[in-house]
Amino acid sequence: MTTLEKVAMGIIGIGMATTLVLPGRQTGRVIDAIRGLFTGSLATAMNVPRR
Known part of the structure; x- marks a missing residue:
């Protein structure tokens, strides 16, 4: 797990x-x-407009 993934999981937790x-x-x-x-x-990553 990268540091970015750990930070994201911490924020979600x-x-x-x-x-x-x-x-x-x-x-x-x-x-x-x-x-x-x-x-x-x-x-955004897929370049698809949000609803």
Whole structure:
């Protein structure tokens, strides 16, 4: 695993852990935001316009 992959996994792990302590448990919104980040990155890499 490269350093960049370790950092990315750490950020995702921290983000997922904080969903457990957020007021109102906004877990769904956080998961959607993380999914959107990766989907957007992949779309950019593939040169496909995002919806």
